[in-house]
Amino acid sequence: MIIEDVRNILSANDRIAAANRERFMRWGSYVVNMMSAPGAGKTTILERTIERLNGRCRLAVIEGDVRGSYDRDRLRSVADIPVVQINTEVAYGGECHLDALMIANAIGGVELPVTDLVFIENVGNLVCPAEFDVGEDSKVMVASVTEGEDKPLKYPLMYSVSDLLLLNKMDIAAAVGFDRELFLRNCHSVNPALLVIEVSARSGEGIPDWLAWLDGKSAR
């Protein structure tokens, strides 16, 4: 019965996600759903991304957190762009992920007709965010070299559904003894098509490659 409930919830979610997608497409807004474990560096990557893209295209962000608006404040201090905060603790029972309904409700705060690129920063969690289509065009996950090479095997759904993996904190890869070959082998064992871009949000390494990928996608 619990399984049946879960199926109904996911099917309702998919209907709302389809409506979100239709609305994004109508206005030509490209939507990227950013997911990761807590602390992998989604917000810092977004800071670097917004710094470089603001003025070149029209940006908006939907921020998902259990509580607080720390990341919204960080992004708003980088550039004067719309950042809509979702707090799952307030309206959605403290959920550990974003779903399509939350995004549908948040879209009201984004002027899609004048927005080229929408970043959704999901709640930091390697499990449930991967289960919910929110109507995005691309799912981008961030992993950091400090998390361990075994994570693709332990959180396979997240690695399977992602179109792109930003492998972050490459500047400290040596300091933490990161085994790059093993990590990539584990990634590709669960998702042979997974594209990986190595970055450091701190040093800026790899960020141009990520922007080129974004450019190729959103210019379609």
Next chain:
Amino acid sequence: MIIEDVRNILSANDRIAAANRERFMRWGSYVVNMMSAPGAGKTTILERTIERLNGRCRLAVIEGDVRGSYDRDRLRSVADIPVVQINTEVAYGGECHLDALMIANAIGGVELPVTDLVFIENVGNLVCPAEFDVGEDSKVMVASVTEGEDKPLKYPLMYSVSDLLLLNKMDIAAAVGFDRELFLRNCHSVNPALLVIEVSARSGEGIPDWLAWLDGKSAR
């Protein structure tokens, strides 16, 4: 209605947790529920802990993962102790946390009458594991210096419910620019009573303090 469902699930969970707790107490087994974000170092800390405690007291571990038994294999290679694997993907719809029923089902694989100390290694997630009492004596969370100083503010429930925080990867604190004072201030703003022990599972720093804490608790 969803809120009502969630309340019913939590109340059912609490009844099963109380039964687990009674069973643990009957046999004098002390139970520690270890929680953290993915990659904070729960398993490596447990490796160091088992190395040092095995032979001094009778240990068992209940391992929680969405998929796989990589951590069980790691712990079993440290010492010949019972390690019971729970895969939430197989029997529990891919849940992102352990609950009391999963633990009740796993207890069958642990001989409580000859077990002094049971470690439960929860699914790596800073949100939902904090919501579920599983019948443990202590909730111990692991945070790593790479996760960012803001995490107590963004995942307040986990920091609030924990009895002890093991602050891990102190050996790379300087390399990642960790602001210790800010992190501790944020911790204590959500949980003034939170005890923090700074450790490095890699270098062994702080592990004796953690063992002394365990000793004081489980010897009661």
